[in-house]
Amino acid sequence: MRTNLDRRHFLGLAGLGAGAAALAACGGPSTAGTADAVDTATIDFSGVKPAASIDFWTNHPGKSQDVEKAIIEKFHAKFPDIKVNLVTAGANYEEIAQKFQTSQAAKTGLPGLVVLSDVWWFRYYSNGSIIPIDGLVKQLDIKIDDFQKSLVDDYKYEDKQWALPYGRSTPLFYYNKDHFKAAGLPDRAPATWQEFAEWAPKLKATSGAQYAYIYPALAGYAGWTLQNNLWGWGGSWSKDWDITCDSPQSVAALQWAQDSIYKDGWAGVSSKEAADDFAAGITSSTISSTGSLLGVLKAAKFNVGVGFLPGGPEAPSGVCPTGGAGLGIPSGISKEEQLAAATFLKFMTEPENTAAFSAATGYMPTRLSADMSAVLAATPQIKTAMDQLAATKVQDNARVFLPGADQEMAKSAAKILTQQGDVQATMNELKKTLEGIYTKDVKPKLEA
Template sequence: MALNLDRRLFLSLAAAGAGTAALTACDGPATGGTSGTPEAAALDFSGIKPAASIDFWSNHPGKSQEVEKATIAKFEAKYPDIKVNLVTAGANYEEIAQKFQTAQAAKSGLPALVVLSDVWWFRYYLNESIIPLDSLVKQLDIKLDDFRTSLVEDYQYDGKQWALPYGRSTPLFYYNKDHFAAAGLPDRAPATWQEFAEWAPKLKAASGAQFAFMHPALAGYAGWTLQNNLWGEGGSWSKDWDITCDSDASVAALQAAQDSVYKDAWAGVSSKESADDFAAGLASATLSSTGSLIGILKAATFNVGVGFLPGGTKETTGVCPTGGAGLGIPSGVSPEEQLAAAMFLQFVTEPENTAAFSAATGYMPTRVSADMTSVLAKTPQIKIAMDQLEVTRVQDNARAFLPGADQEMAKAAAKILTQEADVKATMTELKATLEGIYAKDVKPKLKA
């Protein structure tokens, strides 16, 4: 039976989407092979006793270690027979993914619950490394209909639920309100990048900052945030499985980004974390995850403004990707561990706990019924992120589903933004690389 792929589900892989919260489902490619473990349809946890101890692997997205510890303490108070060991399995999504892959290869040392980033969970599905959650959802009566629709559907494939949303985010436009006021600019994010390019010289002259704008670190998630630039100019990394990073529109968008650094000289490129550079006052504005919000507000000594991502000459809405991570349960651990992990997963994603996680980090509350009143009273900027969720767009297949593509995009972006490489030639080379990944690692798994 052909497996229709809802592209919304790929949003979790993802960054961008056509109205995430109001997204309509559309059919995508069908994949062959098994659905998770060969016995996926037969998973049955009736009569299983939850394990007494489980490991939870996290990279603590949004500097969430303390709120994770607090949630675990609450869980253990409610379920004293289950101990949850919080393991720092990496400093970022890539490190935790590499550690997880190593444990899978060794067939030992696997966690019972693991953070899965937007560009990693689908390959775990293909590799049969995670289990479908459906029988656990039913047995534990997890209220899927109370999750934000687009976020929970991001992890649905072949009619099954493969993870649940955890630290979900969009990029935000962060700006220094004091700098904007000194430059005589409106107290808002620019409507387009072209408008910001007009503002940039005023910002540099009035603020004393080194840069008007700081591009996010390329070693991080350049392929994620650059989708905003591409979409605004009518470009993309891909259209379905057609690689389009070398199209005229895509090249024009990336040429504008390069010009901001070299020709017009109002932008810099962060070497590590643009949120930290912005909070330190090195730049008047940047793009960073909603998961950076609380950290920026705590670190900055100036008034911080946030807004929707700017559009371009072709598109001014639907130019924001979503991203972040979910939580999944490995197939290589015992049913007892899987059940205990599902109980903790249910607890973590309950409305009260997702509101607390949002308050501590700035990530999206994943449950509709989460009471955000006190959170928004303290941190009203989170409402901007929640509102922007309504105008996001499903990210391009090339970033979400091609294994290793995000790293290749980052390498190409580094050439363009830090080495002033020819944009067209770099994108032509990237296209060949991405098409090679598709032909080798994805196409053989797709049904006609």
């Protein structure tokens, strides 16, 4: 399954991920093109006047509706001739994708600016649904060099910029400090899952919680968070374009996870949202996005600790993916609307506003010059996520570039973790499914 296109050429990225909101396991948009391909060489905004009104489609990642409203009010004060209408376009990234696909097909009702997750943006590009923003970046003097490089590079392809980072995150290890103290454990996240396995019986015996650890809901981003386990054991969903979910290392990682539930009895699986289960005291620890941090701190009636994701027997560190979403501009709207959208995009991602967004949600600041001193003073846990950026790893191609793969991974994880299905057989079947997606939906585009 190899092509001559390596990952750096394919995306030029340094880290991908997914968003904070738990997703329903829906299919997302089709990969068939619904818009004419964008002739990127002819986009010229000289002499164009911004439109008087645009819609901003968002799912309010990290419960960010209030801060989004506040930023829009500030924008209106500075740019009174451009009205931005805040539109709740879905409860999660998948719902936005469905709505965006429908509007693209109908060629009507498109937004000026749309939230797009890293799992979906390449499909928007390949369908001709979004424009490169390089010309707008130059015209509006957007300081690309001031963005976190690993985050802004997520949205590059063929030396063009297709979006800017917005709500960006890493998964964090959340733990109940009170439970850890009662169990006589160190006040920190475990260095490895093997270390946590030694701690778990003590937590189960002393905490009064149902679980020592709870796995994130499988209908959400199982493919995202389980990479931590796979990588720690030396496994992966894929190596470049070779599907490796059935490798001995990958199977061993998932067998360990299954054993923690059924054999060892100290772990469970969240039915809806692991962060909520943790805040409610159902479990002593979990993994969840930084986008859940503010909500957890507000809801929890105990002392909350956060730390880097644990390593495994083969890779004790560097086993954390980044995640989150960016902001893109549709191709099927007028240049006037595109320029207005870019004007708002620039404002939305200014250092002051990215700091405000981080303060309200727990997402990482996307700008290097963002003054985070007040944010970190109020919520020092955010610094853990910022520090963990240096220990992140590029996600597996299979998880972020194969359309619908995340849902297939979630189905397989459910068989293993909630139905005690045979791990090797389940991964063998998943490999066939992922290879089929690659052959049908991705390989033809890579070789075009």
